[in-house]
Amino acid sequence: MLPYLGRRLFQVIPTLLGVTVVVFLLIRVSGDPTQLLLPETATPEDRDLFRRQHGLDRPIAVQYAHFVGNLFRGDLGRSLVDERSALDAVLERLPATIELTAAAMLVAVLVGIPAGILAAVRRGSLLDRLAMLGALAGQSMATFWIGILLILLFAVWLRWFPVSGRDGPMHLVLPAVTLSLYMMPLLARMTRSSMLEVWHQDFVRTARAKGLRERTIILRHALKAALIPVVTVLGLQFGGALAGAIVTESVFAWPGVGTFVLDAIYKRDYPVVQAAVLVVATVYILTNLLIDLLYVALDPRIREP
Numbered sequence: 608m609l610p611y612l613g614r615r616l617f618q619v620i621p622t623l624l625g626v627t628v629v630v631f632l633l634i635r636v637s638g639d640p641t642q643l644l645l646p647e648t649a650t651p652e653d654r655d656l657f658r659r660q661h662g663l664d665r666p667i668a669v670q671y672a673h674f675v676g677n678l679f680r681g682d683l684g685r686s687l688v689d690e691r692s693a694l695d696a697v698l699e700r701l702p703a704t705i706e707l708t709a710a711a712m713l714v715a716v717l718v719g720i721p722a723g724i725l726a727a728v729r730r731g732s733l734l735d736r737l738a739m740l741g742a743l744a745g746q747s748m749a750t751f752w753i754g755i756l757l758i759l760l761f762a763v764w765l766r767w768f769p770v771s772g773r774d775g776p777m778h779l780v781l782p783a784v785t786l787s788l789y790m791m792p793l794l795a796r797m798t799r800s801s802m803l804e805v806w807h808q809d810f811v812r813t814a815r816a817k818g819l820r821e822r823t824i825i826l827r828h829a830l831k832a833a834l835i836p837v838v839t840v841l842g843l844q845f846g847g848a849l850a851g852a853i854v855t856e857s858v859f860a861w862p863g864v865g866t867f868v869l870d871a872i873y874k875r876d877y878p879v880v881q882a883a884v885l886v887v888a889t890v891y892i893l894t895n896l897l898i899d900l901l902y903v904a905l906d907p908r909i910r911e912p
Contacts, residue, residue: 619892622888622892623885623888623889623892626885626888627678627885630884630885631670632667634872634875634880634881635667635670637872639875640663640687640874640876640877641657641658641663642875643873643874643875644657644687644688644874644875644876645657661687674881681694683878683882683885684877684878685878686871686876687877688871688874688876688879693878693881693882694882694886696882697864697879697882697883698886700862700863700864700867701863701864701886703861703862703863703864704852704863704864704865705849706779707779707782707783707786707852707855707856707861707863708786708845708848708849708852710782710787711782711784711786711787711789711790711848712787712790712841712844712848713783714783714784714787714791715787715790716794718795719791719792719793719794719795719798720794720795720798720837722741722742722791722799723795723797723799723801723802724799724802725738726738726739726795727798727799727800727803727806728802728825730803735799738795739795739796739799741792741795742791742793742796743792744792745788745791745792746793748788750785750786750788750854750855750858751855751857751858753785754854754858754859755858757781757784757785758770758781761781762781768780770859771859771861772859772860772861773861773862781859782855782856782858782859782861785855785858786848786852786855789844789847789848790844790847793840793844794840794841794844797836797840798833798837800836801834801835801837802830802833804833805829805832805833806829808832810828811824811828811829814828838898839898841898842894842895842897842898843895845891845894846890846891846894849864849887849891852864853865853866853868853869857869864886868880868884871883
């Protein structure tokens, strides 16, 4: 296990370097930050001075080499807007995004996996059809539209929950449910498909022949074998939710990384955007590493050479 873990951690480095190349080039193609950050009255000399102060007058290759060199020292640069450390600014907002994503994942797991199990066990029944119809509807609706509907219903009309902000558990409910509806349908469908695949295998028939209760067969035998593809989807969905939370955060004015980065993109704040993408990519990669390690716990037959 330890050699495998070491190899996977070593693979993180080239992956993150690839991410830095993509984000570094794309953010610079987006435009000149001096057009947004300096007033209209700024002279060409003022703009040239700003570029020299922040190293923007150098060739792209030199800028990238300087960025990577600082990256290995833990320095991701300073914001072009307020001169704060870009990494500190992102890490300040990261807990809010992780809180929202984790809450959404919890809701999706608590609803999506049981729905998929019931749909598989009652295959062809009305319950199965309703669960798959709900999953299809959930995947067909845009996140921002769901968020607006939930605000109108539960915040404006019924006044059960606050409209926006982050000031306690009640503020978390609507954003978490909105973001979970992005993941819940896929979890339900994957769980159903995986359960159907193992439901008629020999070990399930053997467990049933031993006289075990149906609940024990489902939860301790069939579900454990069916969870590997579901866990894979969970890891991918967690990363997707981190990146996709920007829409939910915007709708509910949630003070997370998403809204912060969106503002940084508008202002062409290169260091902040680069730091945010690197932090999110690191969390995503480490999450998938954890998922890989969970495979062995779920199925002892899986062993890495």
